[in-house]
Amino acid sequence: MKQELKLTINGQLYDLFVKPKTLLVEVIRRELGLTGTKRACESGSCGACTVILNGMAVKSCSVLALQADGGQVQTIEGLATGTKFHPVQEAFMDEGAFQCGFCTPGMLMSAKALLDENPKPTKQQIKEAIDGNVCRCTGYNSIVRAITSVVNGKYEERK
Ligand code: FES
Ligand code: FES
Structure with missing residues (x-):
């Protein structure tokens, strides 16, 4: 059964419903279409899926989306400011x-x-x-x- 998930990603609040086993990387890529975050090993080994969650770099293939409920996520799409690169x-x-x-x-x-x-x-x-x-x-x-x-x-x- 799906549960509510509220996440702020790159400054925008999203109100979603996800299954308990849905991974953070799945929400980022599949639900929100932010495919700049990559997915490769899916076992926490390669770092391709790294995002910043509440100020810390985390491997989003190793975090359940619901564990991030209420959190602030930054992905590669939020790194530049407008047309200005970080x-x-x-x-x-x-x-x-x-x-x-x-x-x-x-x-x-x-x-x-x-x-x-x-x-x-x-x-x-x-x-x-x-x-x-x-x-x-x-x-x-x-x-x-x-x-x-x-x-x-x-x-x-x-x-
Ligand atoms: S996809 Fe390799 S660490 Fe997440
Ligand atoms: S894996 Fe190709 S640039 Fe790092």
Whole structure:
């Protein structure tokens, strides 16, 4: 039997009815059509489905939608402000921090959650923040470099 679910996603309140076993990623992708959040391993291993829930990066394939009831969710679609990219998006483009791009939405959300909590992380903290996000293309160096360039204030004036 379906239960009511109220979620604020990218600043918009949604009032939905979902089954108890419906995953957060299913609501985001299937119910709301926000397909920027990717779905791959479905077992919490790859990080492609990472979104920010109440300020924390979470793997949305590992969270029941009803566990997020009343919560604030941010997905990749909510990262830019209008036509203005978020600094981490700009940095990823400048540093060539993606190739196929499949991991990129989840990677960006992990980076954003880190920088929201700690604007001046160390290189080690950056690596730890993205260690649940698998990228088979880049070798990670360009990703760490991109996040580091935001930390170093390269995009300060563009915020
Ligand atoms: S699809 Fe969620 S961690 Fe891989
Ligand atoms: S850019 Fe292809 S998986 Fe990361």
